[in-house]
Structure formats: C-alpha cells, structure tokens
Amino acid sequence: MKNLKYSIAILCIGFLNISMQSQELTADKIIQKVDKNMSADTQITVSEMIIYGKRKSRTITSKGYSEGKMKSFSEYLSPAREAGTKMLKLEDRLWIYSPSTDRTIQLSGHMLRQSVMGSDMSYEDMMEDRKLIEIYNATIIATEILNERKTWKLELIAKVDDATYFKRIIWIDTERFVPLKEELFAKSGQLLKKTVMSEITKINGRWYPKKMNYKDMLKTGKGTDFIVKEIQFNPKISEAIFNKSSLKKN
Amino acid sequence: MKLALQLAYKNLIGAGLRTWLNVAVLSFAFVIIIFFNGLMDGWNQQAKTDTIAWEIGFGHLRNDAYDPFDPFTLQDGHGKLPNTIENVSPVLIQQGTIYPEGRMVSVLLKGIETSQTVLEIPTDAFIKSTAKIPAIIGNRMAKSANLKVGDEVLLRWRDKNGTFDASNITIVSIFDTTVAGVDAGQIWLPLQTLWEITGLQNEATIAIANKNFVDASLDGWNFENRAVMLKNLDEIIEMKKISSSIMYLLLLAIALLAIFDTQVLSIFRRQKEIGTYIALGMTRAQVVKLFTIEGSLYSILAMIAGCIYGVPLFIYLGKTGIGMPQASQDMGISLADKIYPIVGVQLIVTTILLVTISATIVSFLPAKKISKMNPVLALKGKLQ
Numbered sequence: 364m365k366n367l368k369y370s371i372a373i374l375c376i377g378f379l380n381i382s383m384q385s386q387e388l389t390a391d392k393i394i395q396k397v398d399k400n401m402s403a404d405t406q407i408t409v410s411e412m413i414i415y416g417k418r419k420s421r422t423i424t425s426k427g428y429s430e431g432k433m434k435s436f437s438e439y440l441s442p443a444r445e446a447g448t449k450m451l452k453l454e455d456r457l458w459i460y461s462p463s464t465d466r467t468i469q470l471s472g473h474m475l476r477q478s479v480m481g482s483d484m485s486y487e488d489m490m491e492d493r494k495l496i497e498i499y500n501a502t503i504i505a506t507e508i509l510n511e512r513k514t515w516k517l518e519l520i521a522k523v524d525d526a527t528y529f530k531r532i533i534w535i536d537t538e539r540f541v542p543l544k545e546e547l548f549a550k551s552g553q554l555l556k557k558t559v560m561s562e563i564t565k566i567n568g569r570w571y572p573k574k575m576n577y578k579d580m581l582k583t584g585k586g587t588d589f590i591v592k593e594i595q596f597n598p599k600i601s602e603a604i605f606n607k608s609s610l611k612k613n
Numbered sequence: 614m615k616l617a618l619q620l621a622y623k624n625l626i627g628a629g630l631r632t633w634l635n636v637a638v639l640s641f642a643f644v645i646i647i648f649f650n651g652l653m654d655g656w657n658q659q660a661k662t663d664t665i666a667w668e669i670g671f672g673h674l675r676n677d678a679y680d681p682f683d684p685f686t687l688q689d690g691h692g693k694l695p696n697t698i699e700n701v702s703p704v705l706i707q708q709g710t711i712y713p714e715g716r717m718v719s720v721l722l723k724g725i726e727t728s729q730t731v732l733e734i735p736t737d738a739f740i741k742s743t744a745k746i747p748a749i750i751g752n753r754m755a756k757s758a759n760l761k762v763g764d765e766v767l768l769r770w771r772d773k774n775g776t777f778d779a780s781n782i783t784i785v786s787i788f789d790t791t792v793a794g795v796d797a798g799q800i801w802l803p804l805q806t807l808w809e810i811t812g813l814q815n816e817a818t819i820a821i822a823n824k825n826f827v828d829a830s831l832d833g834w835n836f837e838n839r840a841v842m843l844k845n846l847d848e849i850i851e852m853k854k855i856s857s858s859i860m861y862l863l864l865l866a867i868a869l870l871a872i873f874d875t876q877v878l879s880i881f882r883r884q885k886e887i888g889t890y891i892a893l894g895m896t897r898a899q900v901v902k903l904f905t906i907e908g909s910l911y912s913i914l915a916m917i918a919g920c921i922y923g924v925p926l927f928i929y930l931g932k933t934g935i936g937m938p939q940a941s942q943d944m945g946i947s948l949a950d951k952i953y954p955i956v957g958v959q960l961i962v963t964t965i966l967l968v969t970i971s972a973t974i975v976s977f978l979p980a981k982k983i984s985k986m987n988p989v990l991a992l993k994g995k996l997q
Contacts, residue, residue, distance in 0.1 A: 474685065521776070549778045582717050583715030
C-alpha cells in the first residue's frame with residue numbers, strides 16, 4: 364500500500380514535470396534549441412548532392428567549411444567537370460571560382476536567384492544567414508507523429524518585409540530538437556518548397572539529419588538530395604580559408 | 614551605231630547555242646540578283662512595319678537604370694513616371710517563373726495598360742476577361758509552353774521586397790505576331806494587376822510613346838526614338854545583304870567569265886572576218902566597238918530572257934510570299950512566316966546597270982586585242 368502511494372506520487376510528479384516542460388517551451392525557445400543543436404561555431408562537412416533530372420541524376424561531392432552563419436567556403440571534389448569549383452560566402456557576398464576559366468565572379472542581384480548546379484536550391488537559399496526568430500513570428504500549431512516520432516508543428520509567419528518565404532511550417536522532433544520536415548509557402552499560401560530530413564544520427568552528442576531532400580513543389584521530379592558523409596563540429600579552421608585568395612589556391 | 618548593232622545581233626543569232634547558253638547563265642544571274650535584293654527589301658520593310666506596330670510605337674522612354682540587353686537590371690530598373698509626362702503608355706517589366714506541366718520556365722512579366730492603343734497587343738482582351746489574373750501571350754510562347762486560350766498556369770514571382778508569391782494566371786488571348794521581341798518568353802498582364810501583385814504601385818520600366826509625344830529632358834529617364842531603335846534591324850539586314858551578295862556576285866562572275874571566254878574564242882576564230890571588216894574600210898576602233906557591242910548584247914538578251922520567266926515568277930512570289938522556316942522565326946528579330954519580295958524600279962535599274970556595264974567591260978577586254986592586229990595577216994587568217 365505504501366509502495367502504491369509512492370508510485371502514484373512519482374507518476375503525478377512525472378506528469379506535472381512533462382506538462383510544465385511543454386508549457387515552458389514556447390515556439391521561439393524550440394527554435395533556439397534547434398539552432399543550438401544544428402549549428403556549431405565551426406563546421407567541416409563532406410557531402411554529396413544528388414540532383415535528380417528527368418532522364419538521369421548527377422552526384423556532386425563537396426567539402427565545406429563554415430564559421431557561424433556568416434562565413435562559409437566550399438570546394439567541389441567530383442565529378443571531374445565540377446572539381447575545383449569553389450564558393451566563398453562572406454556575410455552577404457558570394458564569390459564563385461571556376462577552374463576552367465580561371466576566373467572568380469561575384470554573384471549579386473538576380474544571379475543569386477539562380478539554381479545551384481541545376482539543383483532545386485538557389486544560391487539565395489544558401490545565403491540566408493539571419494536567424495529564423497529574427498525573421499518570423501513562430502507559434503506551435505499542433506503536435507503530430509511523423510515517421511514514428513512525436514513532433515511539434517510550428518508555423519512561422521514573416522514579421523519583416525524582405526523574407527524570401529512568407530510562411531514556413533516546420534515539424535520538430537520533440538525529444539531530439541531536430542527538424543524532420545519543412546514546408547515553405549508563398550504569400551498567397553501556395554506551397555513552394557519542401558525539405559524532408561532523414562537518417563537522424565547522433566554525432567558528437569547531438570542529433571543531426573544526415574540526409575535532406577529539397578524539393579521545388581511546383582516542378583515535377585524527385586528534387587535534390589543532400590547527404591552528409593562526414594561532419595566535424597567545432598574544429599579549428601584557419602582564418603585564411605575564408606579569404607578570396609583561397610579561391611585560386613590548389 | 615545602227616549598223617554595228619545590226620551586225621552584232623546577226624552575229625550573235627548566227628552563233629546559235631553558244632549565244633543562248635551565255636544568255637541563259639547571265640539571265641539567271643540577273644533574276645537571282647533581283648530576287649535576293651527584293652527578298653531583303655521585303656524582309657526589311659515587313660520587319661520594320663511589324664516592329665513599330667508591336668514593339669516600338671513612336672519610341673521608348675526608358676528608366677535610366679534599365680538596360681534592355683542586361684536582364685540583371687530588371688530588378689532595379691524601374692521608377693515612377695513624372696506626372697507631367699503625357700502621350701506615353703507605361704510598361705512595367707518584372708521576372709517570373711511559370712510551371713506548365715511541371716516544367717520550370719523563366720518568363721518576363723510585362724504589365725501594360727488595358728486601354729492602350731499604341732501597340733497592337735490585344736489588351737482589350739483584359740477588359741473582357743473575368744479571370745483573377747488574366748494574361749496575354751504570343752504564339753511562340755504559347756507553343757513553347759503548350760498553352761491555349763482558357764488554360765490556367767501557375768506563376769511564381771517576387772514582390773518588391775523579394776518575397777515569393779504564386780498564383781494561377783489565365784490565358785485570355787494568344788496573339789500572332791512576327792515580332793519575337795514581344796512574344797518569346799513573355800507574359801503580358803494588366804499593368805494594374807502587376808502593380809498590385811508586386812507592390813510596385815505606379816512604377817514603370819519603360820513607357821511607349823505615341824505620335825503626340827514630345828521628347829523633353831526628364832531626370833532619371835531617357836528617350837530612344839524610332840530611328841535609333843530600328844538601327845539594329847537595319848544593320849542586321851545590311852549585313853545579310855552583303856553576305857548574300859557574295860552568292861549572286863559569284864554567279865554573275867561565272868556568267869561574265871562565259872562571255873569573256875566566248876569573246877576570246879570569237880576574236881581567235883574570226884580573224885579573217887576582222888581582216889575583211891578592216892579591208893572594207895572599217896577602222897580598228899569600229900571593229901573593237903562591234904565586238905564590244907556583241908558582248909554587251911548578251912546582257913540585253915539576258916534581260917529579255919530574264920523578263921520572260923522572271924516577271925511571272927516575281928508576280929507569283931509577290932502574291933504567295935516565300936515561307937520561312939520556324940527555327941529562323943525564333944531568332945529574336947522580326948521575321949514573318951512568309952516574306953513578300955519587293956521589286957522596285959530602283960532595284961531593277963541598278964541591276965540592269967550592273968549586269969550591262971560588267972558585260973560590256975568583259976567584252977571590251979578581249980576585243981582590245983583587235984586594235985593591235987595586222988589587217989593583212991588577219992585577212993590571211995594567220996595566228997597573231
């Protein structure tokens with residue numbers, strides 16, 4: 364009887380704890396936690412981008428270095444035709460070096476709206492460096508089960524005029540604080556793009572999606588897969604990497 | 614002179630097949646020269662008329678930041694037209710993407726006043742339509758995107774702040790034009806609608822002038838008149854004329870070479886005749902003249918022969934036109950599916966002069982040799 368009382372008391376405390384946790388966690392805090400989980404001060408990533416075309420698909424391997432959201436440098440490793448192409452992003456500027464022409468060009472204006480290597484991603488998608496909570500007002504609109512995982516469904520509505528996408532809906536794993544799916548909408552409410560994250564793996568104590576599929580929902584096709592082959596969180600990266608001179612170095 | 618002409622004519626007719634072969638080749642060159650130049654003139658006139666009616670009007674007032682040859686200037690190349698400006702029809706140009714059958718097609722969105730009359734674009738279709746976003750496209754665009762009147766297609770664009778927006782547009786009219794500059798890769802929307810969906814109220818990229826427009830210096834805008842805008846077209850046609858002239862000049866050269874050969878052979882084989890002419894009292898110069906006239910007569914006969922088959926041919930082509938392949942109509946310059954050659958008096962006179970003078974020159978060159986001939990030896994038929 365005494366044990367039963369203890370059990371009931373523990374269960375009550377447990378439920379109270381869970382309900383308090385969900386009450387405390389606002390949408391903004393969830394996004395902050397996701398940010399904390401997904402980003403690091405510095406990152407080195409080796410990844411594959413699989414671009415599915417109508418007839419055949421192309422796989423592009425690249426190595427990327429990043430420091431916060433403002434600085435990043437990436438180099439394409441394969442296929443041979445793309446190998447040696449490098450991209451450097453410093454704040455709101457982006458340069459691309461092409462070894463075939465031995466020229467570095469800075470992308471600006473409309474050029475940033477072009478697709479990256481024919482994929483479903485635009486350079487502009489890569490350039491977005493503001494935090495979500497700076498651009499959007501977020502609210503939790505539901506809890507859903509997605510791929511057998513309990514998720515919060517967050518709706519983000521732009522609070523600034525110059526957001527690329529007016530609305531986003533993000534499904535976030537309630538335990539791992541990893542986004543599992545994201546949908547991007549136009550002002551009219553039309554679904555424009557969808558990102559699905561999968562192969563969630565624990566790397567250096569944090570959960571991270573190793574596979575992401577970006578899909579332009581207005582186009583037919585399977586979209587573009589982004590697969591993380593290797594990732595290092597907070598490694599030491601030389602400052603020289605984030606310099607225009609590194610674009611021409613072999 | 615009359616005697617020389619009579620003699621020359623009789624000699625030519627007497628030569629039989631040799632004469633008629635020369636005449637045939639020269640007449641062919643004659644007809645081809647007129648045909649090509651007529652074709653180019655026809656194209657030029659048709660292209661100019663259509664370009665003015667569909668694209669240029671009486672000139673364009675352009676925003677300073679907009680360069681029609683640089684699509685990257687579209688983002689910032691627009692502004693509010695001053696209130697004082699009159700007799701223009703504003704057009705706002707923005708970029709967008711349509712998704713016909715799941716394909717991504719980049720397009721230029723052009724907002725035009727529904728009441729405009731300066732261009733042939735059938736904007737009255739906007740007024741008649743009840744669609745939320747009515748759109749007009751040209752036949753090239755309709756073909757490439759596989760769209761018909763009444764079809765809806767999803768359009769994605771960005772507003773003035775760069776935020777994506779998307780909605781279905783309805784094709785309310787498809788126009789047929791030879792001017793690819795208002796057709797290929799372009800969608801025409803009511804200006805008011807484009808202002809609303811992009812948030813660029815009262816802004817324009819260009820303004821098309823009507824006949825009452827008076828060019829006055831405007832800050833931030835520059836005016837390009839019709840002549841300047843048609844300069845490119847003139848240059849293209851001029852270049853095309855030069856490149857096609859190579860072909861017909863080659864043909865003319867072959868015909869002239871045939872006349873030259875015939876003249877050389879005549880002088881060689883008709884030495885006794887030359888000697889007889891001189892013995893009968895003709896001066897050397899008169900004999901040279903006779904042989905030169907003979908050569909020139911080829912061009913006269915060629916013209917007559919050319920007229921026999923050329924005139925009906927040109928009348929027929931003037932009525933039916935010459936079909937142009939579809940691929941060449943998408944080049945970006947105005948080219949109709951049919952071109953009607955224009956054969957003017959100036960063209961005919963110029964060609965007659967070109968053929969006659971060149972035939973006379975090539976006839977005179979071998980005949981010159983007669984002036985150095987010994988008449989006695991010529992009479993004996995000895996080689997000189």
